Amino acid sequence: xASPVESRRPELRKDSVTNRWVIFSPARAKRPSDxxxxxxxPSSTDSPQTCPFCIGQEHHCAPEIFRFPPQNPDWKxxxxxxxxxxxxxDKDLDSSTSLSSGSLLWGCLLDGYGFHDVIIESPVHxxxxxxxxxxxxAQVLFAYKKRILQLASDDSIKYVQVxxxxxxxxxxxxxxxxxxxxxxxxxxxxVTTRLDSxxxxxxxxxxxxxxxxxxxxxxxxxxxxxISVVPYAASFPFELWIVPRDHVSHFHxxxxxxxxxxxxxxxxxxxxxxLQLNKPPFNFMIHTSPLQASDSDLAYSHWFFQIVPxxxxxxxxxxxxxxxxxxxxxxDAAKVMREVNIx
Amino acid sequence: xASPVESRRPELRKDSVTNRWVIFSPARAKRPSDxxxxxxxPSSTDSPQTCPFCIGQEHHCAPEIFRFPPQNPDWKxxxxxxxxxxxxxDKDLDSSTSLSSGSLLWGCLLDGYGFHDVIIESPVHxxxxxxxxxxxxAQVLFAYKKRILQLASDDSIKYVQVxxxxxxxxxxxxxxxxxxxxxxxxxxxxVTTRLDSxxxxxxxxxxxxxxxxxxxxxxxxxxxxxISVVPYAASFPFELWIVPRDHVSHFHxxxxxxxxxxxxxxxxxxxxxxLQLNKPPFNFMIHTSPLQASDSDLAYSHWFFQIVPxxxxxxxxxxxxxxxxxxxxxxDAAKVMREVNIx
Ligand SMILES: Nc1ncnc2c1ncn2[C@@H]1O[C@H](COP(=O)(O)OP(=O)(O)O[C@H]2O[C@H](CO)[C@@H](O)[C@H](O)[C@H]2O)[C@@H](O)[C@H]1O
Ligand SMILES: Nc1ncnc2c1ncn2[C@@H]1O[C@H](COP(=O)(O)OP(=O)(O)O[C@H]2O[C@H](CO)[C@@H](O)[C@H](O)[C@H]2O)[C@@H](O)[C@H]1O
Numbered sequence: 001x002a003s004p005v006e007s008r009r010p011e012l013r014k015d016s017v018t019n020r021w022v023i024f025s026p027a028r029a030k031r032p033s034d035x036x037x038x039x040x041x042p043s044s045t046d047s048p049q050t051c052p053f054c055i056g057q058e059h060h061c062a063p064e065i066f067r068f069p070p071q072n073p074d075w076k077x078x079x080x081x082x083x084x085x086x087x088x089x090d091k092d093l094d095s096s097t098s099l100s101s102g103s104l105l106w107g108c109l110l111d112g113y114g115f116h117d118v119i120i121e122s123p124v125h126x127x128x129x130x131x132x133x134x135x136x137x138a139q140v141l142f143a144y145k146k147r148i149l150q151l152a153s154d155d156s157i158k159y160v161q162v163x164x165x166x167x168x169x170x171x172x173x174x175x176x177x178x179x180x181x182x183x184x185x186x187x188x189x190x191v192t193t194r195l196d197s198x199x200x201x202x203x204x205x206x207x208x209x210x211x212x213x214x215x216x217x218x219x220x221x222x223x224x225x226x227i228s229v230v231p232y233a234a235s236f237p238f239e240l241w242i243v244p245r246d247h248v249s250h251f252h253x254x255x256x257x258x259x260x261x262x263x264x265x266x267x268x269x270x271x272x273x274x275l276q277l278n279k280p281p282f283n284f285m286i287h288t289s290p291l292q293a294s295d296s297d298l299a300y301s302h303w304f305f306q307i308v309p310x311x312x313x314x315x316x317x318x319x320x321x322x323x324x325x326x327x328x329x330x331x332d333a334a335k336v337m338r339e340v341n342i343x
Numbered sequence: 344x345a346s347p348v349e350s351r352r353p354e355l356r357k358d359s360v361t362n363r364w365v366i367f368s369p370a371r372a373k374r375p376s377d378x379x380x381x382x383x384x385p386s387s388t389d390s391p392q393t394c395p396f397c398i399g400q401e402h403h404c405a406p407e408i409f410r411f412p413p414q415n416p417d418w419k420x421x422x423x424x425x426x427x428x429x430x431x432x433d434k435d436l437d438s439s440t441s442l443s444s445g446s447l448l449w450g451c452l453l454d455g456y457g458f459h460d461v462i463i464e465s466p467v468h469x470x471x472x473x474x475x476x477x478x479x480x481a482q483v484l485f486a487y488k489k490r491i492l493q494l495a496s497d498d499s500i501k502y503v504q505v506x507x508x509x510x511x512x513x514x515x516x517x518x519x520x521x522x523x524x525x526x527x528x529x530x531x532x533x534v535t536t537r538l539d540s541x542x543x544x545x546x547x548x549x550x551x552x553x554x555x556x557x558x559x560x561x562x563x564x565x566x567x568x569x570i571s572v573v574p575y576a577a578s579f580p581f582e583l584w585i586v587p588r589d590h591v592s593h594f595h596x597x598x599x600x601x602x603x604x605x606x607x608x609x610x611x612x613x614x615x616x617x618l619q620l621n622k623p624p625f626n627f628m629i630h631t632s633p634l635q636a637s638d639s640d641l642a643y644s645h646w647f648f649q650i651v652p653x654x655x656x657x658x659x660x661x662x663x664x665x666x667x668x669x670x671x672x673x674x675d676a677a678k679v680m681r682e683v684n685i686x
Contacts, residue, residue, distance in 0.1 A: 019539070020667070022576045024670075024673075026670055027670075028668055107575050168656075182664075194361060196362070209449065283659035306662075313512065317506050322363065323527075325368055327369055
């Protein structure tokens, strides 16, 4: 196995100006990268011989958490610890850091306890998520679910962020198809903002804003249990959401039948994006509810998938304002995506 | 002069889930780019012969707003309209859009009225901002100030965001040294969050959080009227803030003496960053107060400069949570920046 990285414990800090949690994690600086120059062309180190995520190379990875099928050398999905984790899975025995800092007057400081895992989506280096069958995509989704349920048993973990980076300009440092999961000791700022906004809509209209998501002109595809739409105020060109038709607050309530249905729609969506936008780098994120959400919160909170192709970067305007500039109207993006022919 | 771009009027939309304003601006899709492949190497079109921002090429630019020195063919700084503006500087005569949309039930819609200008920082193609003398940097800062004061006379404009993109991966599509300014009809979300946070600190401590910014271990440099620090919860590695020592709410209160002092510190900071971090792409943003801020708001709001070198991209975790992972502790970054020798 690769050797663990020794360094200062991670910390979470928030200052009194931006009011945003930041994770300080020196271990992250030591990550290797398949992408030497952040250029879209795969680098020479990108080969199954040297990739730790490939089948047969398990000993080059940080410890495994579980695999599907269990105990099978011929695995389809593996969930492993991240070798360069943003947070530390060991509880801090000496909690003095959180008391001794003079800067505390000016912000907040939390010990960086939490979990950071990697989900290897396929045993084979060159296979992308969209190459899998709907049933195999469902296995990946089930791996997220199983791991979220494990994390939920730890009272210190408040929120789990599942995300995928595909392609160098979407942040990926590894090319072998994978996604990640971070179990956080705080509810992150975008989640709080989203829930506050959905709550306000619910209080004003009596309806869940996602059950009520606009589909006129914005619908792209439908499956039995899900729809895909371009959101009304998409931050990014060709951003897409996949939304469960039923009001469900937590992603981890997904059952087998719905997982296969979602797997199919996710596959179709990624294929369409790849065809129409010339294989763009992309991210996806699962937006779910906090683990310990109260019953009253569940009334207005509804999980969904957000998929963001990377077509242009952002600049100082977005960094400064938190406001995005999107050159493509959502109804135009939806029309283009509806018309892609994948047969 | 280059011909203006015809297209659908820009719109600002906010949905009921993310609660974030997004500017939809089809004109932006038509921008040319010096950087064909978003690679750090300058492209072949990047030459003074074809650059509209170079002296002698003024007729290839959108209309000029003013120049320093005024009416002088031998200008040092020009402020011009952005040829591909995110917002429209013409008032909408037919305001029916904001009433007719059915989606309004689900979000907010505003006509995209506002201003988007470019500040050309030097007449010469190869001269960077950090190559200028402190007095010439002060001229650029004064150009921001003069234009902000012009925009402030329009009651519809609530906030002005000044920003600079340097280098392709920081978003720049043009290499000739320039910055931009957007006059917005709304107060953007990050500004609201920042002001709420500073207000809370003020209510709890009776102090302005920026007057009180922590300097122990975090100070980098000092000038007569300003200090530079790494913020306590820096979102990005080697992020720096330049903060006025006196409590001043609006950037546009800057006087001549302070502008030269700030020009000198900004120059030193950019040179240090360039030396220490190997000429990184970067953004800077001026964080100021809303134009129509009330007297009680001015008590806790204090403008500052934020400078962000681009050393690594962001991925799905940051997009999903709004929470950043920074591998470099602020006190370590400050130490490194303090020790750069620029003599
Ligand atoms: N042998 C091994 N065993 C186990 N794990 C291994 C391993 N070798 C590498 N890893 C881990 O595998 C992960 C691969 O993740 P990605 O390629 O999706 O992006 P990464 O997390 O590097 O950063 C991107 O995503 C994060 C989060 O969004 C951003 O902060 C960052 O800027 C962006 O580049 C890395 O986190 C790495 O630590
Ligand atoms: N002849 C001419 N006359 C007048 N103006 C001209 C012109 N030719 C080009 N321009 C304008 O000059 C500006 C140059 O700006 P930058 O290089 O800083 O980045 P840009 O705005 O393209 O996008 C970056 O910044 C924005 C805002 O942060 C992000 O939305 C985007 O993703 C990122 O790439 C462009 O806005 C362009 O429209």
